[in-house]
Amino acid sequence: MGGFSRRNFLALLGGGVVGTVASPLPWKLLDDAAIWTQNWAWLPRLPRGPLSQKLSHCSLCPGSCGLRVRCVGKHPYGVAPVPGHPVSGALCAAGFTMHHLRYHPSRLRSALLRDGAGDLQTVANDEAVAKLAGWLADAAGSGEEAFAILDNRPGRVESLLYQAFLGAMGGGVYLTGPAEDLGAPALSNTLDRPSGPLGVDLSGARTVLSFGAALLDGWSSPGRTLGLFADAPPARPELIQAETRPSRTALKADHWLRIKPGSEAALALGLAHVIVKEKLYDRDTTGAAHDFSGHEDGEYRTLLRRFSPALAGSVTGLSPDEIRKTARRFAQNTPSVAIIGADAGGGPLDPAAQLAIWGLNLLVGSVGRTGGFVPRRPLPRPAGWSNTHIAPARKVSDIPDGSIRLLLVDDTLPGPPLHPGALDRMLARDGRVVRLSPYEISPTLPTHMVLPAPAPMETLVEVLTPFDAPVASYGLAAPFYERPAGTLSPSELIRDLAERGGIASPRGSWPSKAAHLMLARAHAIHATGRGHIFRGDRGESTLAAAFTGEALWERLRNGACWTDDRAPASRPAQFHFLGTDAEGKSRLLATGEAAGTSDYPLTLMPFAWSRGAAPGALPQLMSKLYRESELRPAAGDALINPATARELGLRNRAAATLETPSGSRRVRIRFDGAVAPDVVHLCAGPENGSLGDEPYDSEESTLALSPIQTGGSWRATPARIREA
Amino acid sequence: MSAPSAGKFRYGMAIDVDRCTGCGACMIACAVENNTSVPPPSAGVGKGLTWLRVYRADNGRSYPDCRTVFFPVLCQHCGHHTPCVSVCPQNATDVDPQTGVVSQIPARCLGCRYCMAACPYHSRYFNWWDPAWPEGMEKAFNPHVSPRMRGVVEKCNFCHGRWQAARDKAAAEGRRELHVEEEYIPACVEACPTRALHFGDLNDAKSEVARLAHSRRAFRLLESLGTDPKIYYLSDHAWVHKLGERPPSAAERDGRHG
Numbered sequence: 001m002g003g004f005s006r007r008n009f010l011a012l013l014g015g016g017v018v019g020t021v022a023s024p025l026p027w028k029l030l031d032d033a034a035i036w037t038q039n040w041a042w043l044p045r046l047p048r049g050p051l052s053q054k055l056s057h058c059s060l061c062p063g064s065c066g067l068r069v070r071c072v073g074k075h076p077y078g079v080a081p082v083p084g085h086p087v088s089g090a091l092c093a094a095g096f097t098m099h100h101l102r103y104h105p106s107r108l109r110s111a112l113l114r115d116g117a118g119d120l121q122t123v124a125n126d127e128a129v130a131k132l133a134g135w136l137a138d139a140a141g142s143g144e145e146a147f148a149i150l151d152n153r154p155g156r157v158e159s160l161l162y163q164a165f166l167g168a169m170g171g172g173v174y175l176t177g178p179a180e181d182l183g184a185p186a187l188s189n190t191l192d193r194p195s196g197p198l199g200v201d202l203s204g205a206r207t208v209l210s211f212g213a214a215l216l217d218g219w220s221s222p223g224r225t226l227g228l229f230a231d232a233p234p235a236r237p238e239l240i241q242a243e244t245r246p247s248r249t250a251l252k253a254d255h256w257l258r259i260k261p262g263s264e265a266a267l268a269l270g271l272a273h274v275i276v277k278e279k280l281y282d283r284d285t286t287g288a289a290h291d292f293s294g295h296e297d298g299e300y301r302t303l304l305r306r307f308s309p310a311l312a313g314s315v316t317g318l319s320p321d322e323i324r325k326t327a328r329r330f331a332q333n334t335p336s337v338a339i340i341g342a343d344a345g346g347g348p349l350d351p352a353a354q355l356a357i358w359g360l361n362l363l364v365g366s367v368g369r370t371g372g373f374v375p376r377r378p379l380p381r382p383a384g385w386s387n388t389h390i391a392p393a394r395k396v397s398d399i400p401d402g403s404i405r406l407l408l409v410d411d412t413l414p415g416p417p418l419h420p421g422a423l424d425r426m427l428a429r430d431g432r433v434v435r436l437s438p439y440e441i442s443p444t445l446p447t448h449m450v451l452p453a454p455a456p457m458e459t460l461v462e463v464l465t466p467f468d469a470p471v472a473s474y475g476l477a478a479p480f481y482e483r484p485a486g487t488l489s490p491s492e493l494i495r496d497l498a499e500r501g502g503i504a505s506p507r508g509s510w511p512s513k514a515a516h517l518m519l520a521r522a523h524a525i526h527a528t529g530r531g532h533i534f535r536g537d538r539g540e541s542t543l544a545a546a547f548t549g550e551a552l553w554e555r556l557r558n559g560a561c562w563t564d565d566r567a568p569a570s571r572p573a574q575f576h577f578l579g580t581d582a583e584g585k586s587r588l589l590a591t592g593e594a595a596g597t598s599d600y601p602l603t604l605m606p607f608a609w610s611r612g613a614a615p616g617a618l619p620q621l622m623s624k625l626y627r628e629s630e631l632r633p634a635a636g637d638a639l640i641n642p643a644t645a646r647e648l649g650l651r652n653r654a655a656a657t658l659e660t661p662s663g664s665r666r667v668r669i670r671f672d673g674a675v676a677p678d679v680v681h682l683c684a685g686p687e688n689g690s691l692g693d694e695p696y697d698s699e700e701s702t703l704a705l706s707p708i709q710t711g712g713s714w715r716a717t718p719a720r721i722r723e724a
Numbered sequence: 725m726s727a728p729s730a731g732k733f734r735y736g737m738a739i740d741v742d743r744c745t746g747c748g749a750c751m752i753a754c755a756v757e758n759n760t761s762v763p764p765p766s767a768g769v770g771k772g773l774t775w776l777r778v779y780r781a782d783n784g785r786s787y788p789d790c791r792t793v794f795f796p797v798l799c800q801h802c803g804h805h806t807p808c809v810s811v812c813p814q815n816a817t818d819v820d821p822q823t824g825v826v827s828q829i830p831a832r833c834l835g836c837r838y839c840m841a842a843c844p845y846h847s848r849y850f851n852w853w854d855p856a857w858p859e860g861m862e863k864a865f866n867p868h869v870s871p872r873m874r875g876v877v878e879k880c881n882f883c884h885g886r887w888q889a890a891r892d893k894a895a896a897e898g899r900r901e902l903h904v905e906e907e908y909i910p911a912c913v914e915a916c917p918t919r920a921l922h923f924g925d926l927n928d929a930k931s932e933v934a935r936l937a938h939s940r941r942a943f944r945l946l947e948s949l950g951t952d953p954k955i956y957y958l959s960d961h962a963w964v965h966k967l968g969e970r971p972p973s974a975a976e977r978d979g980r981h982g
Binding site: 038246 | 742743745746747748749751752753755756757760762763764765767768769772773774777778779780782784786787788790791792814830831832833834857858859860861862863864865866867869870871872873875876911914915916917918919920
């Protein structure tokens with residue numbers, strides 16, 4: 001008989017090991033370790049609470065899209081569109097993550113003031129506002145029109161407060177930011193009377209000729225426009241996109257006219273040539289008022305005669321046949337509209353081009369008719385807020401050079417960036433810029449002070465009529481969060497400055513809350529007796545007249561949307577193709593081919609997606625579209641044709657230096673076979689720092705490379721590029 | 725078109741690439757719905773977390789003959805010889821026999837990434853880093869979806885949380901049947917502004933998605949591999965159908981932007 005020997009022990013041990021491995025135990029331990037390591041105490045816990053859904057609107061842009069906000073307890077956790085919403089029943093990518101903006105890493109909770117060393121330092125809000133009040137008193141005392149407020153979202157009740165404050169102060173200037181519009185000022189230039197607000201009835205049109213408008217990528221209310229063009233013709237208008245850049249709209253349009261940079265006016269005149277020559281113009285309007293034999297029309301006819309399809313083709317890079325086909329398509333497949341586009345990074349079209357494009361609309365009779373451009377009644381103002389005692393809206397280009405000593409910029413709601421050249425031009429040498437913003441400011445923007453403002457979903461905000469809408473609309477973006485202590489709304493800032501400066505309101509007192517004025521506006525809307533109220537939870541509209549004023553206000557507070565009735569449309573009786581403004585007329589008559597230079601053989605065209613162009617915070621999840629997928633280009637991406645790049649010795653994805661006569665910047669080359677030869681499309685935004693998880697890598701704005709030219713455009717600038 | 729599965733339902737999608745404009749709303753809606761984190765700035769495109777990713781592809785011709793489409797690509801929820809399920813050592817991924825959905829259970833995943841190597845569609849994503857959210861943002865999380873930690877793979881699960889919520893609602897109303905097209909709508913489908921995405925039960929001949937999947941415009945990605953994906957793409961153009969037959973080359977992936 002033996003005892004327990006070493007061999008037994010080793011056999012037991014070996015058997016135990018084999019048995020353990022063959023058993024589920026190690027796999028269970030692995031499993032449990034995986035679960036355990038995913039449940040550390042520091043990991044975020046999901047919110048708990050009752051689930052609910054509330055209706056509201058998105059305030060991230062003037063598109064005024066409807067929202068369903070899903071909440072757990074009181075906190076939003078998701079956002080969805082409102083099907084059937086009369087303004088916009090879908091959302092853009094940014095709208096889905098708007099509830100995250102409150103938590104953005106660059107969120108400001110106290111004021112910043114630039115110190116002597118040039119750095120922005122945190123200061124108490126009270127100290128900052130006191131300093132601002134001092135600057136304001138200095139600017140007001142230095143002479144007329146030395147203080148200006150730049151409003152990136154005009155038309156709100158806060159905008160009225162700004163205008164009233166400036167009017168009461170005397171000598172202040174109210175400026176509106178470079179928001180996109182339909183080019184109505186250029187139309188007014190052709191009419192004997194200024195045109196009132198205009199909308200465009202895209203759903204009624206059969207042909208849309210767009211000159212660079214991003215109809216399929218963020219134009220106006222993106223949900224509405226994208227939904228309109230989702231089907232194939234003839235269920236929706238035929239889309240012709242005249243644009244140099246291979247934008248999403250150009251690539252997905254029914255026809256893309258890839259014109260040379262800056263040749264929009266030549267194209268419009270070439271098309272008009274064919275329409276007049278072949279007598280395709282609308283006889284009811286154009287034919288009745290214009291037989292092209294009078295002196296003024298004779299000048300227009302002479303201009304058109306010059307722009308034969310051959311010349312227009314040579315300037316635009318299109319074939320004469322393409323020009324003829326497009327003109328016939330536009331003039332015969334009516335109602336048709338020619339839309340003037342503006343690029344969020346590339347800026348507006350030259351005024352001469354805008355005038356030429358309106359000429360096309362007037363020729364085919366699309367102004368004042370269903371399926372064309374229709375008049376729209378303005379949104380009612382709160383009672384007692386007429387134009388008396390308020391500073392009128394002015395254009396930045398009208399401000400004398402170096403005249404502004406203090407500029408207050410309202411960045412509470414995102415808007416397209418003002419060209420740095422425009423800002424530099426109007427600021428005095430010792431001029432100061434104060435911004436009201438929820439977030440830190442990009443170093444590319446001159447800033448001397450930042451006052452912290454509420455973030456989206458922290459205060460009640462008006463959402464107004466989108467610029468292209470055929471009828472006025474009104475809704476409210478509801479607050480879902482308590483706003484942090486220390487943030488200043490525009491109405492609070494104005495009240496504070498008025499008290500410190502002893503500036504009395506001509507209407508008795510400065511309102512303590514903008515909501516009081518919004519209520520007054522709701523009553524004014526009710527008083528019109530017009531329009532419908534849409535409730536997203538029921539998907540139905542009711543006549544607004546069926547409600548009392550208070551009930552209408554309650555509906556609006558709960559996410560309903562008011563839309564006006566259509567205004568009667570009538571075609572303009574009298575118009576002048578060449579415009580009434582002598583300068584505009586001479587620019588139009590001088591339309592011709594832009595000359596390049598041998599030192600700068602390329603043409604730089606900045607661009608940006610409208611939701612990515614606004615300086616300031618971008619919701620962090622938008623990195624899915626940029627860094628994590630490159631679905632969209634970001635600031636510094638230079639799109640170039642591979643053949644052009646190879647001629648210049650450039651490699652795809654290489655770092656390069658892009659130079660223009662105005663400066664240089666490091667860029668990243670991106671090959672794109674759809675880009676025209678000898679053109680570089682440089683993305684102007686968003687900047688990498690706007691996601692909040694890394695610093696901005698440049699203090700130089702991309703737009704600084706493209707100076708503003710005569711006429712206010714910066715679409716095309718001579719450039720050269722070399723690999724770094 | 726393959727035979728219906730043994731399960732009662734076979735959830736799938738039909739994506740009309742002729743309608744897709746590449747706006748990216750579906751990508752963001754998906755990320756919000758699933759509490760997806762944002763990798764650090766140093767992470768390149770290859771280490772992003774995009775359960776649904778939209779690619780741009782074109783026909784390789786110059787203007788005026790150049791044409792572009794945008795392809796939303798997500799987990800294809802393969803029905804046959806599911807490559808990822810076959811290789812997972814942890815049973816962290818499986819095909820639900822009742823719904824046909826290929827699930828992903830992060831709590832079981834040990835991060836070996838065999839499934840990522842096996843997936844021919846590159847629609848699985850690995851958490852290379854601990855997720856980092858701005859302070860307080862956990863209050864804005866979707867309460868139906870657990871966030872994932874470093875070291876696990878994640879992918880589209882057809883918004884499982886929404887399916888569960890729809891089932892709970894149906895049960896509360898005493899129903900066993902889901903009204904899929906009204907009650908169970910994945911976030912991406914809900915978000916699409918051009919109605920390019922359709923979701924539903926491919927086994928239900930009356931559903932819109934089944935009708936579209938049977939149309940002559942329909943094709944599937946890498947169909948020759950025999951994975952029987954439940955995502956059908958729709959296009960009128962033959963060159964787009966050809967794109968589905970092979971993965972894009974590096975030059976095609978790199979050369980397209982904007």
